[in-house]
Amino acid sequence: MSNILVLIELSNTGETRNTAPELLAVARRLGTPVAVVATSPVGSAGLAAKLGSYGAAQVYLVESAGVGTLLVAPQLEALAAAVEALDPAAVLVANSVEGRDVAARLSVRTGAGLIIDAVDLRSEGGRVLATHSVFGGAYTVESTVVGVLPIVTVRQGAIQDRAEAVTPSVTETSVSVQAANAAVIDAVIPAVASGRPALRGAATVVSGGRGLGSKADFILVEQLADVLGAAVGASRAAVDAGFVPQSSQVGQTGTTVSPQLYVALGISGAIQHRAGMQTAKTIVAINKDADAPIFDVADFGVVGDVFTVVPQLIEAIQALRQ
Amino acid sequence: MKIIVLVKQVPDTEEERKLDLGSGVLDRGASERIIDEVNERALEVALLYKDSNKGTEVVALSMGPESVIQSLRKALSMGADSAMHVRDNALAGSDVSRTAAVLAAALRNTRFDLVVAGNESTDGRGGVVPAMIAEHLGLPHLTYLNSTEISDTGVSGVRAGEDGTLSVHAALPAVISVTERVAEARFPNFKGIMTAKKKLLEVISLSQLGFDPALARMSSSVVVSTSERPARTAGKTIVDEGTAGVELAEYLAAGHLI
Numbered sequence: 147m148s149n150i151l152v153l154i155e156l157s158n159t160g161e162t163r164n165t166a167p168e169l170l171a172v173a174r175r176l177g178t179p180v181a182v183v184a185t186s187p188v189g190s191a192g193l194a195a196k197l198g199s200y201g202a203a204q205v206y207l208v209e210s211a212g213v214g215t216l217l218v219a220p221q222l223e224a225l226a227a228a229v230e231a232l233d234p235a236a237v238l239v240a241n242s243v244e245g246r247d248v249a250a251r252l253s254v255r256t257g258a259g260l261i262i263d264a265v266d267l268r269s270e271g272g273r274v275l276a277t278h279s280v281f282g283g284a285y286t287v288e289s290t291v292v293g294v295l296p297i298v299t300v301r302q303g304a305i306q307d308r309a310e311a312v313t314p315s316v317t318e319t320s321v322s323v324q325a326a327n328a329a330v331i332d333a334v335i336p337a338v339a340s341g342r343p344a345l346r347g348a349a350t351v352v353s354g355g356r357g358l359g360s361k362a363d364f365i366l367v368e369q370l371a372d373v374l375g376a377a378v379g380a381s382r383a384a385v386d387a388g389f390v391p392q393s394s395q396v397g398q399t400g401t402t403v404s405p406q407l408y409v410a411l412g413i414s415g416a417i418q419h420r421a422g423m424q425t426a427k428t429i430v431a432i433n434k435d436a437d438a439p440i441f442d443v444a445d446f447g448v449v450g451d452v453f454t455v456v457p458q459l460i461e462a463i464q465a466l467r468q
Numbered sequence: 469m470k471i472i473v474l475v476k477q478v479p480d481t482e483e484e485r486k487l488d489l490g491s492g493v494l495d496r497g498a499s500e501r502i503i504d505e506v507n508e509r510a511l512e513v514a515l516l517y518k519d520s521n522k523g524t525e526v527v528a529l530s531m532g533p534e535s536v537i538q539s540l541r542k543a544l545s546m547g548a549d550s551a552m553h554v555r556d557n558a559l560a561g562s563d564v565s566r567t568a569a570v571l572a573a574a575l576r577n578t579r580f581d582l583v584v585a586g587n588e589s590t591d592g593r594g595g596v597v598p599a600m601i602a603e604h605l606g607l608p609h610l611t612y613l614n615s616t617e618i619s620d621t622g623v624s625g626v627r628a629g630e631d632g633t634l635s636v637h638a639a640l641p642a643v644i645s646v647t648e649r650v651a652e653a654r655f656p657n658f659k660g661i662m663t664a665k666k667k668l669l670e671v672i673s674l675s676q677l678g679f680d681p682a683l684a685r686m687s688s689s690v691v692v693s694t695s696e697r698p699a700r701t702a703g704k705t706i707v708d709e710g711t712a713g714v715e716l717a718e719y720l721a722a723g724h725l726i
């Protein structure tokens with residue numbers, strides 16, 4: 147079977163990012179999964195075993211001095227070296243900021259074709275066919291590339307299955323990185339951990355909008371989220387107003403979510419917001435304007451004030467659970 | 469300092485956007501075409517630098533059909549000094565690879581210190597063209613910047629990331645892309661609109677870029693099928709008369725959602 151290369155991203159602390167299992171699972175469907183990691187000379191103990199547990203048949207460790215100090219270049223050189231050595235049938239990366247940058251530069255370097263933001267992948271007649279969810283899920287498009295190596299960025303959280311654990315073979319090599327055409331990382335500012343589920347992939351999302359009025363009052367959204375074990379989301383207006391960090395934004399230019407339950411509080415339901423949540427199984431909205439467009443897509447809408455309805459809702463949920 | 473801002477014309481996200489179900493490509497007639505909002509912000513980044521650094525030249529560059537001229541005129545009325553429009557019938561239906569190759573060829577044809585783009589377009593959402601251009605030109609890229617700082621010799625900024633942000637910098641020349649977190653764009657004023665009419669808007673063909681149109685016709689991406697999802701319909705809406713919270717809790721319980 148042909149090699150399917152998977153770029154493994156490492157977090158700021160050197161852990162494999164949570165996209166590794168899903169990428170290796172989808173690679174397994176297409177061929178022999180090879181995990182490619184750019185590692186720092188400090189070492190990478192335990193990495194190969196971990197990637198084997200996610201289904202990597204081979205782990206290709208590429209040591210480079212630039213890891214952690216040069217932007218994207220070490221990961222790009224590692225993957226380029228693996229493409230050269232392993233003659234893959236496809237290269238998979240996460241559709242993340244780093245994944246897309248690596249895919250972009252690698253495709254130009256190698257003359258490969260890019261398939262961006264796939265939500266599913268299969269192989270058919272020797273071709274890799276990708277499924278895309280376009281315009282907020284309004285359309286489903288299948289695409290492929292013809293005549294060249296496909297480099298695919300896979301939407302984070304879209305692949306649900308997992309590959310069986312195996313004992314991988316390990317290859318260690320190293321590359322040098324040209325610092326001249328790479329940007330320099332001066333500092334890493336880690337996100338503040340909230341203790342709540344991550345927005346992407348959450349089963350339940352409670353989002354708040356401008357209707358919450360202030361950062362202090364946005365806590366109402368968090369209280370309902372905690373009662374439901376939900377992730378916290380927001381409209382762009384709520385992010386712009388500083389109620390919540392950018393990472394909470396749902397919509398066209400934020401995260402696309404597809405939870406079992408989406409609760410929209412004080413959100414008008416602008417088309418750009420709906421583009422990020424309209425594929426949720428059940429949508430609930432509370433808004434004091436009966437004409438708000440969010441009600442057009444809500445399965446259950448309440449025309450009312452979030453500051454009276456939500457506290458009552460929280461109490462009622464707790465009472466029902468007794 | 470010469471800053472080139474990449475501008476893409478996209479369907480207005482305020483309206484329903486449509487794909488042609490036969491070809492899977494954008495139905496350009498279906499909605500109004502405007503400058504992508506994030507590109508206006510990219511232009512603002514360049515104009516803010518120009519406001520405080522006399523002698524800065526800002527050029528808007530776009531590739532696309534004839535309608536793109538309207539978007540470039542808007543960029544000129546906001547304050548860009550001139551505009552370049554790569555237009556060629558052979559470019560219809562370009563994929564990201566060809567778009568990046570053509571824009572890189574246009575950039576190679578001119579002098580610049582900094583290229584500023586939006587992080588991703590609202591129609592394609594690829595987010596790859598700026599880094600592809602940087603690779604074509606052998607330059608550093610700083611993409612997905614939530615804030616930027618430009619100096620005579622370098623550019624720095626805060627890059628959005630998956631689990632936090634990064635402070636990054638590079639020497640010029642460089643390619644950067646900015647997110648919707650950078651400054652909101654200015655509106656063109658009357659004087660801007662009047663002077664825009666006199667500014668240079670250069671139309672460039674593929675052969676002028678030394679690009680073989682036959683080669684340019686080759687895109688490797690192919691759409692295999694396109695289907696439309698049925699629109700979502702509204703469910704039940706109640707008006708709160710003092711018990712809506714309880715009713716909502718009962719609805720969630722009935723659906724096993726709590």
Ligand SMILES: Cc1cc2nc3c(=O)[nH]c(=O)nc-3n(C[C@H](O)[C@H](O)[C@H](O)COP(=O)(O)OP(=O)(O)OC[C@H]3O[C@@H](n4cnc5c(N)ncnc54)[C@H](O)[C@@H]3O)c2cc1C
Nearest residue numbers: 355356357381382383397398399400412414419434435452
């Ligand atoms: C290119 C582009 C990309 C965009 N991307 C996104 C995106 O990714 N995500 C996104 O969300 N937006 C996006 N937007 C912005 C979008 O157009 C809207 O401006 C935004 O979604 C509005 O947020 P909102 O619903 O919180 O605010 P508003 O539209 O101001 O709505 C606030 C709502 O709260 C209700 N309300 C007020 N007080 C109360 C109360 N006490 N109780 C109950 N209800 C109350 C009001 O009736 C109103 O409906 C984008 C726009 C553009 C141009």
